[in-house]
Amino acid sequence: MALDKYKLAQRIARELKDGYYVNLGIGIPTLVANYIPDGINVTLQSENGLLGMGPFPEEGQEDPDLINAGKQTITTLPGSAFFDSALSFGMIRAGKVDLTVLGAMEVSENGDIANWKIPGKMVKGMGGAMDLVASAKNIIVAMMHTNPKGESKLLPECSLPLTGIKCVKKIVTDLAVIEIVNNQFKLLERAPGVTVEEIKSKTAGKLIVEGEIPEMKF
Amino acid sequence: MNKVFKNADDAIKDVQDDAVIMIGGFGLCGIPENCLKALVKKGVNNITCISNNAGVDDFGIGLLLKGRQVKKMIASYVGENAEFERQLLSGELEVELIPQGTLATRCMAAGYGMPAIYTPAGVGTEVAAGKESRVFNGKEYLMEYAFDAGFALVKAWKGDKLGNLIYKETARNFNPLMAMGGKITIAEVEELVEPGELDPNQVHTPGIYVHRIFQGTNYEKRIEQRTVRSKKS
Numbered sequence: 001m002a003l004d005k006y007k008l009a010q011r012i013a014r015e016l017k018d019g020y021y022v023n024l025g026i027g028i029p030t031l032v033a034n035y036i037p038d039g040i041n042v043t044l045q046s047e048n049g050l051l052g053m054g055p056f057p058e059e060g061q062e063d064p065d066l067i068n069a070g071k072q073t074i075t076t077l078p079g080s081a082f083f084d085s086a087l088s089f090g091m092i093r094a095g096k097v098d099l100t101v102l103g104a105m106e107v108s109e110n111g112d113i114a115n116w117k118i119p120g121k122m123v124k125g126m127g128g129a130m131d132l133v134a135s136a137k138n139i140i141v142a143m144m145h146t147n148p149k150g151e152s153k154l155l156p157e158c159s160l161p162l163t164g165i166k167c168v169k170k171i172v173t174d175l176a177v178i179e180i181v182n183n184q185f186k187l188l189e190r191a192p193g194v195t196v197e198e199i200k201s202k203t204a205g206k207l208i209v210e211g212e213i214p215e216m217k218f
Numbered sequence: 219m220n221k222v223f224k225n226a227d228d229a230i231k232d233v234q235d236d237a238v239i240m241i242g243g244f245g246l247c248g249i250p251e252n253c254l255k256a257l258v259k260k261g262v263n264n265i266t267c268i269s270n271n272a273g274v275d276d277f278g279i280g281l282l283l284k285g286r287q288v289k290k291m292i293a294s295y296v297g298e299n300a301e302f303e304r305q306l307l308s309g310e311l312e313v314e315l316i317p318q319g320t321l322a323t324r325c326m327a328a329g330y331g332m333p334a335i336y337t338p339a340g341v342g343t344e345v346a347a348g349k350e351s352r353v354f355n356g357k358e359y360l361m362e363y364a365f366d367a368g369f370a371l372v373k374a375w376k377g378d379k380l381g382n383l384i385y386k387e388t389a390r391n392f393n394p395l396m397a398m399g400g401k402i403t404i405a406e407v408e409e410l411v412e413p414g415e416l417d418p419n420q421v422h423t424p425g426i427y428v429h430r431i432f433q434g435t436n437y438e439k440r441i442e443q444r445t446v447r448s449k450k451s
Contacts, residue, residue, distance in 0.1 A: 050388055057447070083390070126315060128221035
C-alpha cells in the first residue's frame, strides 16, 4: 500500500544522523521533525534566521517575532541561535547544513528539480529553494510518485521551469525510495505491499532495479 | 548630528515618487509598520520595493499595493496577497522574483561596499538568463549586483539615539542587511533609548548605517500562520 504523508515523513526521518544540521521545507518535509528517531539529535535550521527550532508553542504562548520560514509560530530549543538572512544563506551556501529535505513537482534522472513555477499559473516565487538546492550537500526530495492526474513525477527530463540542476541525491515517495546514480533512478526500497512492477509503471524515467528490492521498514 | 525624528511621517517626508526602497521583514515579521503606513498616507507613487515578501491584502506592503503606489516589486516569495496577484496578472505591476539568499546577499553587498557577488543559486534556471557567470573550482556561479536603493526602511526592537540597533528573535531577518544597504536608512524601534543604555556587545547594526531613527507606536505585529500544539503533548 502507498504510504500516507505521515509514513513518508517517518521514512525520511530514518535518513537523519546524529549531529546533523537539517533544513526542512514546507509541507511533508516539515512533518519529518515529528519522527526523529530516539538517540538521534539534530538541529533544525529555519532559513528566516534560526538554528535550533523547537515545536509549535502552546496556545497563548505564540510570539509574533518568532516564526519559521513557513511563517508559522514556533519556539526555540535550549542552545538555539538567531541570525540575519544573509548569514542564514551563507551557512547554506558554504555547505554547513548537512541535509535539506524539500518537496518537488518533478525530478529528472540527472537530479534536476522543478518545484517553483507552473507556466500559466500564478507564480508565488522560489523563496529560498534555489539557494538551498544549489548548495546543499545532500538533498532528499519528499513527494508523491505521481501528480493528481496520475502522471509520473520522475521523468527523463523535467518539463517545468527548473529550480536547480543535478542536485537531488535521493527521492522518497509514497511508493519507493530511489537514489540518483550516474544519471539514473535506482530503486532502493519499496513501500510495504507495493510491487516493483507498479513502481516501474509509474516511473517515466529509466529505473534501475538490481536484485531483490526490500520493503521499507518502520 | 541629530538622527532622532519625532515619528514616521517626519522621518519619511522626503521620500519622493519613483523612489527605490528596501523594506525589512520576513512575511509580516519584523516589518516597519509605522513607515509603511506613513508612505500610504503621504501617497508616494511609482515606487520600487525591494522586500522578501509583499505583505497581505490589508497589512504591510499590501497597503501600498492597494493604493497602487508600487510600480515594481523585487521579492523572493509573494504568495499571500490577492491584490498583488490581480495587479500582476493585469500587467499593472512589474515583478522581479529572485532567490531569497541572492536577495539578502545583494543587500549585504551594498552595505559592504562590494559591487557584486557570485552565487550558485539559479544556475541552469531562468534566473540565470542574461547574467554573467563564472566557474570557480569547477562549479558555476552567477554574478549578481549589489542593490542601489535610495532608502531602507527597517524595524528593530531597541535602538539608541545614535542609531545603534538590536533586533528581536526572527524579526531580525532582512532588517540588518537593508539597514546596511540603503543610502538613507530609516529605523523605527519599539524602544528608543539614550546612548550608553545598549550593551555595545549586543548591537547588531552599528549606528553609522542608520541616518534616522524614531520611536514607533501602535505595533500590531500580526501573525500570518498561528500554529499551536495542545498543552498535553
